[in-house]
Amino acid sequence: MQNWGRTRRFLIYPAVNFLNNRRSNPIAANPVFNSAFGLANHRDSPLYSESEKSNLHTCFHSLRDKVVETGIRSAIRFQHRGFGSDATKIQRNPLFSTLNSEDISYFKGVLGEKNVIQDEERLLTANTDWMHKYRGSSKLLLQPRSTEEVVINVSLMNNIISFDKVSGILVCEAGCILENLITFLDTQGYIMPLDLGAKGSSQIGGNVSTNAGGLRLVRYGSLHGNVLGLEVVLANGDVLDMLGTLRKDNTGYDLKHLFIGSEGSLGIVTKVSILTPPKLSAVNVAFLACKDYFSCQKLLVEAKWKLGEILSAFEFLDNLAMDLVLNHLEGVRNPLPPSLHSFYVLIETTGSDEAYSKEKLEAFLLHAMGAGLITDGALAQDINQASSFWLIREGLPEALMKAGAVYKYDLSLPIENMYNLVEEMRIRLGESATVVAYGHLGDGNLHLNISTPQYEDKILAQIEPYVYEWTSKHRGSISAEHGLGLMKANEIFYSKPTNVVHLMGSIKKALDPKGILNPYKVLPHSLSSSS
Amino acid sequence: MQNWGRTRRFLIYPAVNFLNNRRSNPIAANPVFNSAFGLANHRDSPLYSESEKSNLHTCFHSLRDKVVETGIRSAIRFQHRGFGSDATKIQRNPLFSTLNSEDISYFKGVLGEKNVIQDEERLLTANTDWMHKYRGSSKLLLQPRSTEEVVINVSLMNNIISFDKVSGILVCEAGCILENLITFLDTQGYIMPLDLGAKGSSQIGGNVSTNAGGLRLVRYGSLHGNVLGLEVVLANGDVLDMLGTLRKDNTGYDLKHLFIGSEGSLGIVTKVSILTPPKLSAVNVAFLACKDYFSCQKLLVEAKWKLGEILSAFEFLDNLAMDLVLNHLEGVRNPLPPSLHSFYVLIETTGSDEAYSKEKLEAFLLHAMGAGLITDGALAQDINQASSFWLIREGLPEALMKAGAVYKYDLSLPIENMYNLVEEMRIRLGESATVVAYGHLGDGNLHLNISTPQYEDKILAQIEPYVYEWTSKHRGSISAEHGLGLMKANEIFYSKPTNVVHLMGSIKKALDPKGILNPYKVLPHSLSSSS
DSSP: OHHHHHOOOBOOOOOOSOTTTSOOOOSOSSTTSTTOOOOOOTTSOOOSOSSOOOOHHHHHHHHHHHHHHTTOTTOOOOOOOOSOOOOOOOOOOTTSOOOOHHHHHHHHHHHOGGGEEOOHHHHHHHHBOTTSOOBOOOSOEEOOSSGGGOOSOOTTOOOEEEEETTTTEEEEETTOBHHHHHHHHHHHTBOOSOOOGGGGTOBHHHHHHTTOOOTTHHHHOOHHHHEEEEEEEOTTSOEEEEOOOOSOOOSSOOTHHHHTTSTTSSOEEEEEEEEOOBOOOEEEEEEEEESSHHHHHHHHHHHHHHTGGGEEEEEEEEHHHHHHHHHHSTTOOOSSOSOOOOEEEEEEEEESOHHHHHHHHHHHHHHHHHTTSOSEEEEOOSHHHHHHHHHHHHTHHHHHHHHSEEEEEEEEOOHHHHHHHHHHHHHHHGGGOEEEEEEEGGGTEEEEEEEESSOOHHHHHHHTTHHHHHHHHTTOBSBSSSOOTTTTGGGGGGTSOHHHHHHHHHHHHHHOTTOOSSTTSSSOHHHHHHO | OHHHHHOOOBOOOOOOSOTTTSOOOOSOSSTTGGGOOOOOOTTSOOOSOSSOOOOHHHHHHHHHHHHHHTTOTTOOOOOOOOSOOOOOOOOOOTTSOOOOHHHHHHHHHHHOGGGEEOOHHHHHHHHBOTTSOOBOOOSOEEOOSSGGGOOSOOTTOOOEEEEETTTTEEEEETTOBHHHHHHHHHHHTBOOSOOOGGGGTOBHHHHHHTTOOOTTHHHHOOHHHHEEEEEEEOTTSOEEEEOOOOSOOOSSOOTHHHHTTSTTSSOEEEEEEEEOOBOOOEEEEEEEEESSHHHHHHHHHHHHHHTGGGEEEEEEEEHHHHHHHHHHSTTOOOSSOSOOOOEEEEEEEEESOHHHHHHHHHHHHHHHHHTTSOSEEEEOOSHHHHHHHHHHHHTHHHHHHHHSEEEEEEEEOOHHHHHHHHHHHHHHHGGGOEEEEEEEGGGTEEEEEEEESSOOHHHHHHHTTHHHHHHHHTTOBSBSSSOOTTTTGGGGGGTSOHHHHHHHHHHHHHHOTTOOSSTTSSSOHHHHHHO
16 A cells, blocks of 8 residues: 555546557557458469468568569568478469450459459558568459348448447448558447457458457457458359348347458358447556566456456566567657566547546555555556557557567466466577567467568477477366467367368368368368369 | 536445456346257157147237146246237148157157257247247257267266367357356457346357347457357258358358347257457446437447547437336336436446556546437446446346336347337337347347237237338347347347348258258248248
8 A cells, every 4th residue: 555655646637538549559460350251262263372372481582582582672571580390382273274355354344344453562461460470362352232142351331330239230341441440430339349459451251251359359349249240242143132120030040240350261250240339438548567477467366356347458567578579669658667567458449438447457556465466557548648558558569570580379278277378488498598478468369470580490390399288288278269270270180189180171062162261271281182 | 517516426446356246137038048959859759839829819828828738837927918919820731740759758868868858848948038939849858968969968978078278268168058168258358248137047059049239249249259169960860060260261151140130940959169358347338318319329429539549338218118017026226316317328338457447437428418319318336336337227127027018129230220210110009018228239230119007919910010110211120139039039030131041941851851850940931832
């Protein structure tokens, strides 16, 4: 209590609806939101994924070569090296036919001249993932304007179809940008149940296809709980109308869940119905220091009970993560005076009553300081302070990219054991690398990042498969929220038993017998090649 | 405001953890929790569902005949007539073999003598559903004690496997009684995210298999959001270990959702991992009167904003429902003085802070009265009052059964249109029936009940298919939370398009090619008979 009294940093601010504005970091928390769509081509001649590479080292060089070849000089320099695997180069499925001028004419007939894109620069953008690590070889980009026209890029399908102010149920097309939906709902007194750093560019169809997690999951749960309905186009062109707008519907198997998180490999999401929570405007953010990981855990448990219904985020980072963001990101400062803090926790509360929320959070912080769970802390005084606290946590991916090469892992682990992995990796790698940890502690989601001056195969060999094996041993997930994509398709067995993966394969075969939807992704190559 | 001051019924009570005790009504809100398991028989000789009937009229008589035949005199009298359909008698699948003494010896070898039940009385209980409307013809009841031994009755598989106090994640066997889990969690400071009238008898495996909704859905969402993992035994005996204990896991298709709500027809749930919310002990209950349905809707919207994070139930009933419960259930009284109220709303709040929750609810009620949204109301003063308020709402199914025959419908509808159906039915049926409406307004779930002195075919013909057609036209669900079972299997097309149902059929065929799991249920007979 005395300590608490002495620190004068716990100032209260009048939270004025900064919920939707507090973050504008362009770095995506999830790399695949926009690339989640594969393609359904009624003539079975896919235009995509000709020779994607999953060996990143190879990819890195060959991509630079290609960039030179194609004469595009503005190529992004690859400072960072992502979460890698030793998977071999993908061979194009020989059953796939190749694009010819007849196909192009056909598509122009369906979509109109201007929605069939062959411009090299636009193709390069569409073929490249957000981290600039992978590059497809598609020669054509199709932009449908309606479900009937679908395939591939749904960015022109960006209409809000309906919103019910009583139930809070929103129905929209898949190409709606998440941030636009957030802005629209704000005028209606509602919010989206998910929020991401990448909201400015990611589309709701991609969010659903990748089962995006993000910053509100601890409060509002996953998309499996919030998505009420989907319209999906299957590989054979069939349109599945599962676009229910009901909170409860027990009529048969709830097939929409197959498409949530299947990364576009079972069908293309074209419309989404989603339950949105009412907007509660009393938001407070505290930035706290803890002396050890055990204190962070205890703080979480206490917060769940004592903050209860107003807790909306519980994020953590360790001191190496803090150093990194302070050293590499401009305009970021530690709100707490320099000291030997081992861990930092960001707590956000959201409620319907400003005075009460403030009072409750303050009482909780006093209690936590009295109990020795936190050693210092600051309570945002205004929206700018709150944004600056969030910037520390959200600036981490960018800071890591600026620091050099980075090996990234997105793991779910039992909260109790989570940080043991970080400590083991530090011992294992010694001076050769900086092991940085942060993540959504409230969800048990660790973002483990290993930063080195430059990429080295021998460092990768020390990390993998060790990290995957460790995660598997502790019944964790090797991909908490980012999905498997191409890179981790073969690593699925670390998190799923063989017979479960085989059942996934059967379902893939039933829905997409020719394997034309987002090929080579999600399922292990052994399964996809056999089809 | 003046009105409010005059009514002295808004008394505050110190809510002393009555959350888990407030209801003990034995009438289940969901009829199929315990009957959700079909059977997987590795020798392909099912013991169940020989000749279940979906024509209730036939069923009603034939069941009485059988009861006489078997000499069991304590048979329950069938006062009520349930939600009916004109579906014809089910023919036993001729591919199924019949039970012989060799089978019985085999099962005794596997499960032990005492877990192979042939006792007539125990078989009668197991063959009869909770409403005593359907009766199976199984000659044998098997009670496995472990996943390896499964199938059919999992009541002996009732162990809690683990509970993580930091994350709130519970792992248990499928046979655990919901109420026992609630009691266990109470000692740990957590609650189950679902609660039902039938908690004293329903098992968690059945809750999951039927995607039980219940009373906490408005606050904590559906089981698709809360169930983190399942262990499932397939028709071929294969055990699928999807028993993750992680909030986030994006490694491949999330297949557990196929089994949530599939009524045991795709596999048998043997273990469940579920996220449990922290227990918040400040519970308040108000019982309110509204002059019309529009006011109920407006009250809901206001409650979502003004009560926000503490709103935990929003139930409604109309004046005919109130009359019915007052006339047929002993010990129930209207907490509001007799007056011409058209609608009643029960609001429950749950929060972490007693004083604040009370204050907030009172302020909201004052506001609602001032705005003319409610015409009268009472705030429970103690746990007994709160229980008596809940008893009105939860006593309705029992009161309906006592009142005579009843045609029951469990519908999801857009909240805006919901009550139009009730009014249309009253016009349609005139004096011949009493149309009673109540339900989970916060979830858009209407329990439409049509009460008559005795069952009549011509009344059924006026109700069906009209109710289903009306629901379909408004994109509602003909089964919000009760499932399709045998009775509504053929009605699935009212809520799902043909190609979606056919895809369900493909999945059924892939997982259970011989159709031995809970046969004749969920999917339309046209699909199941073709397999």
